[in-house]
Amino acid sequence: MKKTVGMAAVAALALSLAACGERAEDSPQAEEIDFKACMVSDSGGFDDKSFNQTSLAGLTAAEDDLGVQTATIESASDAEYADNLQSLVDEGCNQITTVGFLLGDATREAADANPDVDFAIVDFEFTDPETFEPNPPDNAKGLTFDTGQPSFLAGYVAAGTSESGTVGTFGGLNIPTVTIFMTGFLQGVEYYNEENDADVKVIGWDGKDGSFTEDFEDQAKGQQVAEQMIQQGADVIFPVAGPAGLGGLKAAQDAEAWGIWVDTDGCVSAAEYCDTLLTSVVKGMDVAVEQAIEDSVNDEFTNEVYRGTLENDGVGLADLGEDVPSEVADKVEELRQMIIDGEIQVG
Numbered sequence: 001m002k003k004t005v006g007m008a009a010v011a012a013l014a015l016s017l018a019a020c021g022e023r024a025e026d027s028p029q030a031e032e033i034d035f036k037a038c039m040v041s042d043s044g045g046f047d048d049k050s051f052n053q054t055s056l057a058g059l060t061a062a063e064d065d066l067g068v069q070t071a072t073i074e075s076a077s078d079a080e081y082a083d084n085l086q087s088l089v090d091e092g093c094n095q096i097t098t099v100g101f102l103l104g105d106a107t108r109e110a111a112d113a114n115p116d117v118d119f120a121i122v123d124f125e126f127t128d129p130e131t132f133e134p135n136p137p138d139n140a141k142g143l144t145f146d147t148g149q150p151s152f153l154a155g156y157v158a159a160g161t162s163e164s165g166t167v168g169t170f171g172g173l174n175i176p177t178v179t180i181f182m183t184g185f186l187q188g189v190e191y192y193n194e195e196n197d198a199d200v201k202v203i204g205w206d207g208k209d210g211s212f213t214e215d216f217e218d219q220a221k222g223q224q225v226a227e228q229m230i231q232q233g234a235d236v237i238f239p240v241a242g243p244a245g246l247g248g249l250k251a252a253q254d255a256e257a258w259g260i261w262v263d264t265d266g267c268v269s270a271a272e273y274c275d276t277l278l279t280s281v282v283k284g285m286d287v288a289v290e291q292a293i294e295d296s297v298n299d300e301f302t303n304e305v306y307r308g309t310l311e312n313d314g315v316g317l318a319d320l321g322e323d324v325p326s327e328v329a330d331k332v333e334e335l336r337q338m339i340i341d342g343e344i345q346v347g
Helices: 008-018 051-066 078-090 101-113 148-161 176-196 219-231 243-254 271-276 285-297 326-340
Strands: 036-040 069-073 095-099 118-122 140-145 166-171 201-203 236-240 258-263 277-283 306-308 315-317
Touching: 036 051, 036 078, 036 285, 051 069, 051 095, 051 285, 069 078, 078 095, 078 101, 095 101, 095 285, 101 118, 101 140, 118 285, 140 285, 148 166, 148 176, 148 236, 148 258, 148 277, 148 315, 148 326, 166 176, 166 219, 176 201, 176 236, 219 236, 219 243, 236 243, 243 258, 243 271, 258 271, 271 277, 285 306
Parallel strands: 036 069, 036 095, 095 118, 118 140, 140 306, 166 201, 166 236, 236 258, 258 277
Antiparallel strands: 277 315
16 A cells, blocks of 8 residues: 655646646636746656656646646757747747756846746756856746755665665766755665664765766666666666656566656656656646746746745655555654754755
8 A cells, every 4th residue: 555755746746747738627727818938848858757747737737727828849959948948039938937957058048138038947046156156137037846855765765665785876967956866865775774774775876976877868778777776786776867767667667676756756657667666756846837937927926946845845755655664654754854844954
């Protein structure tokens, strides 16, 4: 029997993903208004079963709930970001959301050049490159998520469920929005070891260096990396690599190992691997995206960064799989509150 780890947004996220492109008969769509909200994906595309897809669900929800007009552009490569943003500006978009850390520079440039358009960006905070102090344009808002917190819980789950005493994680690129997951996961395993006098090993990330597929698209690379980890004894795989990470789940499923998914509830977005998943580290990107659009519609938009945490339900864990021992599940509830209360510092 699966056990829910407290996060109200998970249920909403699952519903939004399941209903993306559909709407219940008893929920009429809002009357169309004269406002156009738009979105640019990163190179992973909107069908990545991960953060692009969930962010798109927020735009779709805004269309249904607020009546905004919408437009999207799916990026095929990193080189297209600036041109894709300009295309949406030329289309007359009032608000544009960009999805992913890699669009940070292009988003800043577009915001500076178009002060009458509001911009929001998922997984990026505008900071000075020398002082690291926040310095967003007046019309640009970062939507960030402290995914290290639920990743800590996922690491504890992985360590408490592993039978081999070895777990593995790998990323797409060595960038902060990827390594924040991996570091939290590592710290969760280390906490489990300290609390239980155990010696569960993490391969793929030591806090500074690790394993990366070097992109977010190539599932074959993800599968290859995960297979190598499984050959080294890992029986839990935690891929942080977008669509490339699906290859990691396939490797885990083929080897009858376990996986942990990221960004969305994998049992919803990648249901073919649900029987392999111990849990998923989820981010309420759809909720944050829709709120940023609503703020623009209501002339309440600010450039203050949004940060999703366990405390505000902006991040969390999906249901725990039936293979997770009950004592581990119970401890995760306790650890969640300890993180919220500041008794455990992650990152």
